[in-house]
Amino acid sequence: xxxxxxxxVFIDKDxxxxxxVPYNVDPAKLSFTPHAVDGLRLLAAHGWRLVVVTNQPGIxxxxxxxxxxxxxRDALVERLAAQGVELLDFLACPHAPRAAxxxxxxKPAPGLLQQAAQRHGLDLxxxxxxxxxxxxxxxxxxxxxxxxxxxxxxxxxxxxSHWREPTLMAPDLLAAARxxxxxxxxxxxxxxxxxxxxx
Numbered sequence: 001x002x003x004x005x006x007x008x009v010f011i012d013k014d015x016x017x018x019x020x021v022p023y024n025v026d027p028a029k030l031s032f033t034p035h036a037v038d039g040l041r042l043l044a045a046h047g048w049r050l051v052v053v054t055n056q057p058g059i060x061x062x063x064x065x066x067x068x069x070x071x072x073r074d075a076l077v078e079r080l081a082a083q084g085v086e087l088l089d090f091l092a093c094p095h096a097p098r099a100a101x102x103x104x105x106x107k108p109a110p111g112l113l114q115q116a117a118q119r120h121g122l123d124l125x126x127x128x129x130x131x132x133x134x135x136x137x138x139x140x141x142x143x144x145x146x147x148x149x150x151x152x153x154x155x156x157x158x159x160x161s162h163w164r165e166p167t168l169m170a171p172d173l174l175a176a177a178r179x180x181x182x183x184x185x186x187x188x189x190x191x192x193x194x195x196x197x198x199x
Contacts, residue, residue, distance in 0.1 A: 006047075006049055006121070006122060006123060006126070007048065007049070007122065007123050007126030007127045007128075008048065008049040008050065008051050008088065008116070008117075008120075008122045008127045008128075009043050009048045009049070009050055009051070009127065009128045009129075009130060009177075009180060010051050010052075010053050010112075010113050010116070010127065010128065010129045010130070010140065010145065011040075011050060011051065011052050011053070011130050011131075011173075012052075012053065012054060012107075012129075012130065012131035012132060012133075012136045013052050013053075013054035013076075014054065015033070015131075015132040015133070015150075015152065015154045016033065016036075016130060016131050016132045016136070016150055016173065017032065017033060017036050017040075017052060017076075017173065018030055018031060018032055018033060018036070018076070019031045019032070019033055020154070023058040023061075023063040023064065024072070025058070025064045025068040025069055025071065025072045026072075027071065027072055027075035027076075030072065030075060030076060030079070032079075033152075033172065033173060034172050035172045035173055035174035035175075036172070036173040036174070037080070037083045037085060038173075038174045038177075039172070039173035039174035039175075039176060039177035039178075040080065040083075040085045040173070040177070041083070041084060041085055042174065042177040042178065042181060043177045043180065043181070044084075044085055044086065046181050048180070049088040049120070049122065050085070050086070050087050050088055051087070051088050051089045051090070051091065051113075051116045051120075051122075052076070052087060052089070052090045052091070053091050053092075053107070053112040053113060053116070053129075053139070054090075054091070054092050054093070054112075055092070055093050055106050055107050055135075056069055056092040056093060056094055057093075057094070057095065057096045057097060057106075059094035059095075060094055060095050060096035061096055066094065069092060069094075073090045073092075076090070077090065088116075088120060089116055089119065089120065091105075091112045091115055091116055092112075093105040093106040093107070093111070093112060107131075107135045107136055107138070107139035108134075108135040108136075108137075108138035108139045108142070108163070108164075109139060109142070110139050110140075110142040110143035112139070113127075113129065113139060113140065113143035113145065114143055117143075124143050124144040124145055125144050125145070125186055126185065126186060127143075127144075127145045127146075128140070128145055128146050128147065128148060128167075128180050129141075129143070129145045129146075129147045129148070130147070130148045130150065130173065130176050130180075131147075131148075131149065131150065132149070132150045132152055132154040132155065133149075133154055133155045134149065134155055134157070134158070134159065134160075134164040134166075136149070137149050137163075137164050137165070137166045138161075138163040138164045141163045141164070141165075142163055146167040146168075146183070146186070147166045147167050147168070148166060148167065148168045148169065148170055148176040148179065148180065149166035149168075149169050149170075150169075150170055150171070150172065150173065150176060151169045151170065151171060152171070152172070168180075168183075
């Protein structure tokens with residue numbers, strides 16, 4: 001018997017979960033955005049799996065190495081665990097913007113979300129992506145998720161397309177969590193009895 005896939009909430013790191021300190025890999029400078037931990041607690045209490053997905057071009061640009069990012073990840077995981085929040089995963093794109101060989105994991109591409117779905121058996125159609133810029137929204141939409149844009153002033157370009165229209169907007173991660181919890185699940189298309197009975 002095939003197990004039912006679970007939904008997740010994918011969360012951008014810089015500017016959404018933690019304050020955006022450019023190219024930071026120092027755990028001492030890691031601080032959560034207002035109400036972020038409360039938002040994650042609420043999501044976890046309602047059974048959502050939590051996955052951080054983040055662009056980290058500082059690796060490709062030589063600002064820090066992968067080991068430094070892993071130390072920061074470990075510090076983030078530990079601090080959340082101390083607050084009673086468990087992360088399912090933390091996935092990062094190490095590539096630079098406008099690289100000679102474009103990747104499929106740098107948001108707004110959906111690769112990080114798809115990797116997490118494959119790794120953990122997540123149902124992307126039942127999942128959400130939360131971020132502070134429209135590249136996060138587009139990544140979520142292209143992966144098949146519903147999306148929340150945190151309206152905190154970090155989006156400056158406002159390049160619009162149908163991929164970049166958030167399902168919801170919220171002032172912070174706690175408000176986003178409340179709206180996700182309150183939202184109805186997406187309806188799944190079920191075949192009619194006639195179609196199910198046909199050979």
